[in-house]
Every structure is written in C-alpha cells, then in structure tokens.
Amino acid sequence: MTEQPVLFGPKGNLVGVLTRPAGLDIRVGVVFLNAGLIHHVGPGRLYVTFARQLAEQGVTSLRFDHSGIGDSPRTNDERSVLTLHAAEALDAVSYLNRQGVEHVIVFGLCSGAYAARQVAKANAADAIILVNPQDIVPGSDLARQGWTSRYFKKSAFSLKSWRNLLTGKTNYRRLAAVFGGGQNAPASSSPSFDETVETVKEQLNNFVDGGGIIQFVLSERDPSVDELSVFLGRDLRTDPPTEGISATIVKDADHLFMASADKTSLYDEIQAIISSVAQKG
Amino acid sequence: MAPDLPSLTSYPADIRVAYVDYNGTALFTCASVPIGAQVEKLVILCPSLGHEYERSHRGLGQCAVQLARAGIPAIRFDYSNTGDSAEDPVAGPSRWGDEAAFLAQHFSGVFGVSDVTFLGLRFGAFAASAAAMQTAGKACLWHPVSGGAALLNEWEARHRDMNDALGRALNAYGDAILGWEIPRQWREEMSTLSLQLNTSSDIVASSSEDISACPRDRWHEVPQNAFWQAADDEGMVPGPAIAKIVDLLRGGAS
Numbered sequence: 001m002t003e004q005p006v007l008f009g010p011k012g013n014l015v016g017v018l019t020r021p022a023g024l025d026i027r028v029g030v031v032f033l034n035a036g037l038i039h040h041v042g043p044g045r046l047y048v049t050f051a052r053q054l055a056e057q058g059v060t061s062l063r064f065d066h067s068g069i070g071d072s073p074r075t076n077d078e079r080s081v082l083t084l085h086a087a088e089a090l091d092a093v094s095y096l097n098r099q100g101v102e103h104v105i106v107f108g109l110c111s112g113a114y115a116a117r118q119v120a121k122a123n124a125a126d127a128i129i130l131v132n133p134q135d136i137v138p139g140s141d142l143a144r145q146g147w148t149s150r151y152f153k154k155s156a157f158s159l160k161s162w163r164n165l166l167t168g169k170t171n172y173r174r175l176a177a178v179f180g181g182g183q184n185a186p187a188s189s190s191p192s193f194d195e196t197v198e199t200v201k202e203q204l205n206n207f208v209d210g211g212g213i214i215q216f217v218l219s220e221r222d223p224s225v226d227e228l229s230v231f232l233g234r235d236l237r238t239d240p241p242t243e244g245i246s247a248t249i250v251k252d253a254d255h256l257f258m259a260s261a262d263k264t265s266l267y268d269e270i271q272a273i274i275s276s277v278a279q280k281g
Numbered sequence: 282m283a284p285d286l287p288s289l290t291s292y293p294a295d296i297r298v299a300y301v302d303y304n305g306t307a308l309f310t311c312a313s314v315p316i317g318a319q320v321e322k323l324v325i326l327c328p329s330l331g332h333e334y335e336r337s338h339r340g341l342g343q344c345a346v347q348l349a350r351a352g353i354p355a356i357r358f359d360y361s362n363t364g365d366s367a368e369d370p371v372a373g374p375s376r377w378g379d380e381a382a383f384l385a386q387h388f389s390g391v392f393g394v395s396d397v398t399f400l401g402l403r404f405g406a407f408a409a410s411a412a413a414m415q416t417a418g419k420a421c422l423w424h425p426v427s428g429g430a431a432l433l434n435e436w437e438a439r440h441r442d443m444n445d446a447l448g449r450a451l452n453a454y455g456d457a458i459l460g461w462e463i464p465r466q467w468r469e470e471m472s473t474l475s476l477q478l479n480t481s482s483d484i485v486a487s488s489s490e491d492i493s494a495c496p497r498d499r500w501h502e503v504p505q506n507a508f509w510q511a512a513d514d515e516g517m518v519p520g521p522a523i524a525k526i527v528d529l530l531r532g533g534a535s
Binding site: 003004005006007013015017037038039040041043044045048052069070071072073221252254256258259260261262 | 294296298299300307309311335338339342346359363364365367368447449453454455457459460461462515516
C-alpha cells in the first residue's frame with residue numbers, strides 16, 4: 001500500500017490522501033466525502049481504516065476535504081455550499097479516473113450523501129453509498145415527516161448532550177451557517193434547493209436504470225431511516241426494497257458507527273458494492 | 282513596555298501537505314505557509330488525541346492559518362497511529378514528543394530557521410513540552426492537561442455517559458473511547474504522563490491557573506470555550522483565544 005497527499009481540483013486547493021494498493025489493483029476506487037465538518041480522516045478515523053483495508057484488497061481510494069473543511073482552504077467561490085460540494089465531489093471522481101481507476105464508488109456519510117447523490121445525478125460514478133443521509137432532498141418536508149413518524153414510534157432521547165451522536169444534526173443550512181453568511185451560504189432560492197422529492201426519485205431511478213448501484217446504509221437509531229421510509233414510500237424496517245435501490249439497516253448502530261461491530265458491518269457493505277462493481281467490470 | 286512586535290502585515294497563506302518519514306513511519310504533515318514573508322520562526326502544533334483531536338481539528342487549522350498570515354509557518358501533524366499518519370505497533374503517547382522534535386528539525390531545515398515553538402493543545406501539551414526539552418526550543422501549552430490519568434478518567438466517564446444514552450454494551454466499542462481507538466498500551470502510557478514545565482522557556486495559555494508549577498509570569502489568560510468538546514458539526518473556532526496565541530507567538534513570548 002502507498003499513501004500520498006494530493007492537491008487537486010480546478011484551483012488546486014482540495015487536500016486529500018490517495019491510498020493505492022501495492023500489488024493487485026482491480027481498478028476500482030472509492031471516494032470518501034466529508035461527513036459534515038469532520039475532516040477527511042472520517043469520524044473515529046473511519047476513512048483511514050477503510051482506505052487501508054481496501055488497499056489490501058486492490059482498491060484505490062481518495063479521502064479529501066471540501067473547500068473550507070479540514071485541511072482544504074476556502075476559495076473565493078460564489079456558489080452555494082451545496083453546489084460547490086457537488087462540483088468538488090465530481091472533481092474527486094475525475095481525479096481518481098486520471099489515476100487509472102476505471103470504476104468509482106462514492107461514499108457519503110451524513111451531509112456527504114448529498115454530494116454523492118449529485119455524482120449519481122451526473123452519472124459520473126458506478127455506485128454511490130449513502131450512509132445516514134440527512135435532508136436527502138434539502139429544503140423539502142421529508143425530514144419533518146420523518147421526525148413526525150419517529151415521534152410516534154419511539155420516545156425522545158433522554159440525554160440531550162449525546163443526541164448528536166445518536167442522530168447527527170448536520171443539515172445543509174447548518175453546514176452553510178458555519179461558513180458564514182453571504183459567500184457559500186445557500187439561500188432558499190438557491191438552485192440546489194429547487195429539487196423536489198419527485199425529481200430526486202427520478203434522478204436516482206435513472207441512475208439505477210443506467211446500470212448504477214445505489215446502496216443506502218442506515219443506522220437503526222438514525223432518523224434517516226424514517227426520512228428515507230417516507231421518501232421511498234415504505235417502512236424500511238419491515239419492508240426493505242428488493243430490487244433497484246438497496247437499503248440496509250445496521251442494528252443498534254449510532255449515527256457515526258462508533259462501535260467496532262458497526263464499523264465492520266459498514267465495511268462489509270462497501271465490500272459488497274465493490275464486488276458488484278468489479279463483476280460488472 | 283510593549284513588546285517590539287513585527288509589522289501587522291497579513292500574508293497570504295498557502296497549504297503544503299507531505300508525509301515525512303520518521304524512522305520508517307510516515308507522519309502526515311500540513312504546513313500553513315506565509316507567502317512573501319521573511320520567515321524568522323516556525324511553530325509545530327501538537328494536537329490533542331481521540332475525540333478531542335477530531336473536534337479541535339478545525340480550531341487548530343484556523344490557528345495555523347492565522348499564524349501563517351502573521352508571517353510564521355505553522356506545521357500541523359498527526360502522531361503515529363493517529364489521523365493520516367502510518368501505523369507503528371510500538372509507538373504510543375510517550376514517543377510523540379520525539380516525533381514533534383524530529384519534525385522541528387526537519388522543518389527548521391526547510392525554512393532555514395532555528396527558532397521553533399511547540400504549541401500543544403490539551404493532551405498535545407505533553408508532546409510539546411517533551412519536544413521543547415529535547416530541542417532546547419520553547420513550548421506554548423494551550424489549555425494543557427496536567428496529568429494523563431485524570432484525562433483518561435474524564436474521557437472514560439464521558440464514554441460511560443454516552444453508552445448509557447446509546448444503551449449498548451460497553452464491550453461493543455472495543456478499545457475505543459467516544460468512537461476513537463485508545464489501545465491499552467496507550468492508556469498505560471497516558472496514565473504515567475505528568476506535565477513537566479520548563480519554567481524558563483515554556484508559557485501556558487489557559488483560562489485558569491491550575492498548573493501550580495507555572496510561575497505567574499509564564500501564564501497568559503486566554504478565553505476558555507472547550508472547543509475540543511464541541512459537537513462535530515458546530516465547527517467551533519476559538520477566535521479570541523487564537524488571536525491571543527498568535528500575538529504571544531509573534532511577540533516571541535518566552
């Protein structure tokens with residue numbers, strides 16, 4: 001395995017680490033996107049661990065920071081944070097392609113799922129893995145409906161200080177707020193908020209129809225289970241989809257997959273997608 | 282009398298990332314470098330550990346940028362077995378000061394300066410202090426932890442709180458505390474660590490005077506906001522504290 005720090009993107013400001021296998025190279029690569037404001041090592045160093053394990057199996061990966069997050073400096077970019085992150089995710093895919101990676105899988109946890117979804121919309125990857133996506137359609141009513149559904153199923157969390165670990169709170173307005181007003185702050189009229197539930201469903205279905213793979217991985221305790229159930233029109237706990245878009249629920253897991261067994265479950269999901277992509281080859 | 286501060290020029294800051302080899306272990310480094318400045322000193326930032334490393338990463342990054350804008354190259358790095366750095370089965374907290382000292386030597390050569398300050402946040406104070414002693418450099422200890430055992434107790438208590446909230450078996454987390462691997466070997470080493478100040482060269486930037494060995498004239502008050510405990514998605518940056526620390530380091534407080 002080799003690891004190399006890289007600077008890429010049109011402005012050369014995106015900092016990442018490229019991890020490559022030393023021997024067998026199956027020409028499949030994974031892009032790891034920031035989970036909220038957590039820098040490119042991932043929550044609990046998850047991305048570093050996964051990247052090194054993947055390299056042992058012949059898989060290249062790139063973990064990087066979006067502009068203004070982690071080690072990547074902000075740029076003078078007038079686009080909203082959502083648009084910018086989507087463009088940067090595509091830059092990362094292109095970068096891996098230029099390294100000789102033929103098949104790319106994009107992994108987005110929490111807020112990272114939005115940019116991963118935009119890669120699918122552009123049909124620029126072979127597969128996307130969306131883990132505990134929050135606000136899958138930003139600006140829509142899905143999250144509220146999901147929470148309403150949850151309220152009637154489960155009691156509220158008792159220990160407020162740990163609620164963030166249970167649920168995550170990174171929605172896009174909050175993420176944008178950290179970047180300050182004006183530049184990078186998504187306005188309600190931003191084109192990125194113009195997506196509707198129906199157009200997003202259509203985008204995802206088009207991606208699957210074109211041979212792409214979409215895998216949702218959801219922590220059992222995460223509100224994304226309820227939100228995605230509303231989105232897909234089925235209770236994922238009792239009625240998971242059997243074709244097209246896939247969704248797996250990891251029992252007992254928290255939002256950031258802090259327990260060892262949950263990390264293993266998540267890695268197993270990545271491996272399964274890699275196998276599918278490699279077989280399609 | 283006010284110290285003779287350098288000019289208030291704000292330099293553009295550039296980022297340089299590299300792995301630096303330390304006895305066969307690749308250490309990840311990220312340097313914030315002032316463009317166009319006459320470099321006279323540099324700062325090596327020693328981060329905290331575990332969940333504090335994650336939650337303070339943004340704050341330390343902003344601190345590095347502000348130092349660079351003040352004309353001081355600031356090098357952040359990950360200890361072996363942490364962050365993006367490579368694994369080394371025998372390395373642990375007691376070696377991380379050696380790594381900081383090595384990087385000081387390395388980057389002194391890169392920038393052609395010999396004036397190095399080690400800025401250690403929380404648990405990073407141990408590495409900063411040890412490195413300063415090894416290199417006859419200076420240390421600035423930012424909200425330092427005075428004893429490793431007490432810190433470990435604090436983290437384990439928080440971990441139990443979290444576990445109560447999540448309702449998981451404690452063994453579900455393996456060696457992790459609050460989601461971050463803290464192996465048994467590290468815990469044993471941490472328990473033995475006690476902060477040793479060099480009272481002639483180290484300074485403490487803290488909100489309290491809880492380090493009894495710190496002489497009054499070595500202590501500088503900075504606002505306390507515990508940004509190392511802030512939620513991941515808050516992106517808390519301790520602006521006033523960073524401004525004070527940059528001022529201290531620009532003025533060569535020692």
